[in-house]
Amino acid sequence: MMTKIEREDNSSAKGLQQFFKQLLEMQEIDALFLPVRLNASTSIMPSLVTDPAQLENAVPLSPSFPLNSARMVSRLSYKASGRKTAVLLRPCETRAFIELIKLKQGSRQELILIGMDCPKALTSSDYAAYAKQAPLADDAYIETVFSDNNDTLNGFEFSSACNTCEHPFPVNTDINILLHGVDLSDGMVVTAETEAGQQVLGRLNLPEATAPARREERIQQIKEGNSTANTAMIEDITDRTDSIVKLNAFFDRCINCYNCRNMCPVCYCKECVFNTDVFHHQPVQYHQWAEKKGSIKLPTDTTFYHLTRMAHMSHACVGCGQCSNACPSDINVFQLFKSVARLTQAAFEYSPGTDENESPPLSVFYEREFENTVGIAREE
Amino acid sequence: MEPFEPVIIAFVCNWCTYTAADLAGTSRLSYPTNIRLIRVMCTGMVDPQYVIKAFLEGADGVLISGCHPGDCHYINGNYKARRRIKLLKEILPRFGIEKDRLRLTWIGASDGIEFAEIMTQINDQIIEMGPSQTRLNKAI
Structure with a gap:
């Protein structure tokens, strides 16, 4: 199943916020776990959100990567909470979480795992410097990092972990957000990878999308x-x-x-x-x-x-x-x-x-x- | 120059290799005194840490020896040990500690003669390899 997240006011960042808002407003989803900009500062931290109104500060895609959230998701899921949570993770976070599941330190029973083409990251010190230069530049960031020319960001090198990553694409997720090789002006592509993902995505009534033509080529590159x-x-x-x-x-x-x-x-x-x-x-x-x-x-x-x-x-x-x-x-x-x-x-x-x-x-x-x-x- | 007398730490399991060492002793066989036996209940309890610590403290060789496959007193401790030694044989050579300085053998309780022979061979091999880098750089 392949659907489209449309832009809001020509903004991919806002389009994504809208997508997550729709998710959280669904009866089946009690909470969202995703990066949120805190207290009108430049700090973006993974947060557990239950009020859709709070999602206006959500930053699903950013170069900020202060910690690997797998441990946090483990805290949210090692025992049943009676709540269904949709969790947005980078590919390396998902892979780490799968390792924790194997060690019985987490469970995907009550989770919907949402993956994405990785938006890469700056080191925390570089991110602080970048955020001073370009605060709230969420859209400019998305345009840069998912273009063909994404080696640096405003002169900052991405983390060496990202530059040498052999798996920057989502695996083991329920829903994926595809961004590489996608014409962002036409919206982002979101796919359901499992039955659970299909159930959730199916209810959102998003417009149909076609497979992004250049994605395979970009993945190879x-x-x-x-x-x-x-x-x-x-x-x-x-x-x-x-x-x-x-x-x-x-x-x-x-x-x-x-x-x-x-x-x-x-x-x-x-x-x-x-x-x-x-x-x-x-x-x-x-x-x-x-x-x-x-x-x-x-x-x-x-x-x-x-x-x-x-x-x-x-x-x-x-x-x-x-x-x-x-x-x-x-x-x-x-x-x-x-x-x-x-x-x-x-x-x-x-x-x-x-x-x-x-x-x-x-x-x-x-x-x-x-x-x-x-x-x-x-x-x- | 004094001849090189290596220090070799051997973790031997209570039920097989330690008993073999005992048998070697009661049979009046001798083996090189460079090998320091540490009796453990099972090779399956030899944490990779013990091996790393031994090398960092200047050991020239480390031996882990236990029961033959299928003979483990605790059913499968020696299989677990084998995976851990495999792991260490990947990590340690990466930092210049040669694979042959770390040994895993199976010596059964009745193999007193074999015990003495293997200890002699291991000692000879380590002498041939020379001192380990950690022994040469005591101040680390």
Whole structure:
């Protein structure tokens, strides 16, 4: 099913607001979860909206990406609420949420997942600077990012996570909003992908649309461009961190704030081992380490923490880049983790967030597998 | 120059490899003292963290050894261990810790002779590979 979201007063942003307003006014939908501009400021945060009148501040498409909302949707859905919520997510947010569903930390039972062609994002600091230059420029933004020439935004580079993203198109959703290769002056295209989506979309009585002619072509172009950028990025970061000594140097500004973990949508432990007594060392322990090695940096366990996190979540990394975005020391954590994720995901032939029925690699095992992992034959 | 004496940490399961080590001892077999055994109840409880920590603290090699497939006292702990070692064998070489420094073997409770032989071979291999980068850079 393919229908059209028409523009309002020549504005795609307003057209989208109108679409979401119609959704929320439906009997079946109790609440909407989508980005909203707060308090007439430039800050755009994911919000749970129940009053259609409040949607005039909704900004469904923006370069602001302060956090991966998968964790927030997990909070809204890990138990039944008795409410039906329509949730608008970027593709990387949807994929992260699917990973959380697999871990029983969320459920789509009471949700309608709405996906979109990804509008890319700026880092939070770049977004703040951009929003000063161009406040409320929602339409100009949509026109730019979904044009063929969308490498920069008012001179700002998009986040490296977005430029190297291999999956910037929606999967596993109920309803999709298509924007690439669409003639926006003629409105946006919205499709139903599941029965639940069809039921909702069917009741909105939107005009029929035809498949956007140039979308496939744009998808190919974007995928190829991002994939080339991704390979180059991974080669570069691998080169810069191919030993423990170099890895230590990479993290020498790390202050162990654990923001990267807190903002990681797939860092799934209820309590992180690095917050437990295991790492609440005795004073004498620090002295012993210092005596053994001559000196130790404090806080300790920095490289240990990052390597452990790789072992825990790299197979599920969706490449959203929020670890880098959250880093107060400006360490490009994302690049490093993505380079490791590529290896671990390939080893288990695992593609996070693409198939709800695919089990996380460390939650299953088979009798006959990885047999050359065992034994003492020399490999190198 | 002093000959290189590696430090090899071995996590061995209570039911199979530790018992094999015990058998090796009671049979008066010897194996290199560079290998430090840590008895765990099952290879399935060896958190990847233990292995990472051992390497970061300067271990030249790490061995995990448990029951043969199908023999696990806890039914499937060794299968879980195998996946975790597979995972580590992807992550650690990315940072220059060679795959061959991390070993997973199955040594049953009655394999005392095999235990001593494998320990000797692993020790020889690590000596041939030389000290690990973390040992050479103690201050990290």
